[in-house]
Amino acid sequence: MWETMKKTGATTYTLQVKGNISSSTIRRLKANESVSTNTLDALCKILHCSISDIIEFIDDSPNI
Numbered sequence: 001m002w003e004t005m006k007k008t009g010a011t012t013y014t015l016q017v018k019g020n021i022s023s024s025t026i027r028r029l030k031a032n033e034s035v036s037t038n039t040l041d042a043l044c045k046i047l048h049c050s051i052s053d054i055i056e057f058i059d060d061s062p063n064i
Helices: 001-009 012-019 023-030 037-047
Strands: none
Touching: 001 037, 012 023, 012 037
């Protein structure tokens, strides 16, 4: 997501003002914590991108 923001010139201020993203959600994003699908939808709309441009799945479960 941060790379997509750089490409579009968006800042965390942009997310808060244009997307109505709360400061607590910004904090969770910076800490790589979970956010809602509604937040992901809002981010895609603000950044004019697809979901694959802002998230990546990394399997951190132990191999069984």
